Amino acid sequence: MKLQLALDRLSWDRCFQLIEEVSESIDIIEVGTGVIKEYGMAIVREIHNRYPNHEILADMKTCDAGKHEAKQAFSAGADITTVMAFSADLTIKDTLEVAEESGGEIMIDLLEVDSRNRMEELSKVGVQLVSLHLGKDRQQQEGFQTDLFSLVKGLDLKIAVAGGVNLESLPRIIQEKPDIVIVGSAITGADNPKEVARQMKNMIS
Numbered sequence: 001m002k003l004q005l006a007l008d009r010l011s012w013d014r015c016f017q018l019i020e021e022v023s024e025s026i027d028i029i030e031v032g033t034g035v036i037k038e039y040g041m042a043i044v045r046e047i048h049n050r051y052p053n054h055e056i057l058a059d060m061k062t063c064d065a066g067k068h069e070a071k072q073a074f075s076a077g078a079d080i081t082t083v084m085a086f087s088a089d090l091t092i093k094d095t096l097e098v099a100e101e102s103g104g105e106i107m108i109d110l111l112e113v114d115s116r117n118r119m120e121e122l123s124k125v126g127v128q129l130v131s132l133h134l135g136k137d138r139q140q141q142e143g144f145q146t147d148l149f150s151l152v153k154g155l156d157l158k159i160a161v162a163g164g165v166n167l168e169s170l171p172r173i174i175q176e177k178p179d180i181v182i183v184g185s186a187i188t189g190a191d192n193p194k195e196v197a198r199q200m201k202n203m204i205s
């Protein structure tokens with residue numbers, strides 16, 4: 001099980017401070033969508049240069065022009081880029097093709113998608129990695145529910161989990177054995193990010 005640090009709504013300098021503090025405990029550095037909108041591929045490139053031994057996920061949240069956006073992410077040094085589950089199958093196939101050519105991976109973000117039929121379609125298209133994701137805005141109403149795992153049960157997919165995961169919810173989530181646990185605010189907003197990341201890493205190891 002890998003721990004992915006999500007860097008969202010942060011300045012360039014704060015992103016690097018946080019990575020430096022928690023780098024020993026994390027496996028994947030996620031460059032959040034808002035951070036990419038602010039700084040573009042330059043920050044993905046810089047993280048890749050400074051942390052060559054960490055996997056990098058560019059949270060592009062691509063939903064169209066798949067080839068172009070996947071090429072942007074991989075050529076900047078990302079190992080994984082995200083594509084929305086509601087995208088056209090053609091968009092998803094295009095990004096999977098670029099990933100194969102680049103030696104990278106596509107993570108399909110299941111934000112607001114809860115159809116089992118869509119999961120089966122995604123599997124048929126060749127998707128291998130999906131993220132069960134409770135969005136930031138929805139987190140104001142509810143916390144991450146482990147029932148979400150039923151959506152992907154029995155399918156041959158790697159599973160990531162995101163959406164307000166914290167030290168309190170992590171034990172329940174671990175029981176479902178996801179491949180990747182994505183944590184943003186619980187680490188980036190903590191008084192001691194290094195300690196929270198260390199505890200989380202210990203829990204999942």
Ligand SMILES: O=C(CO)[C@H](O)[C@H](O)COP(=O)(O)O
Pocket residue numbers: 006007008030032033059134135136162163164165182183184185186
């Ligand atoms: O993709 C995201 C937002 O769209 C976040 O990276 C993900 O939700 C993790 O952050 P947090 O733990 O703060 O919810």
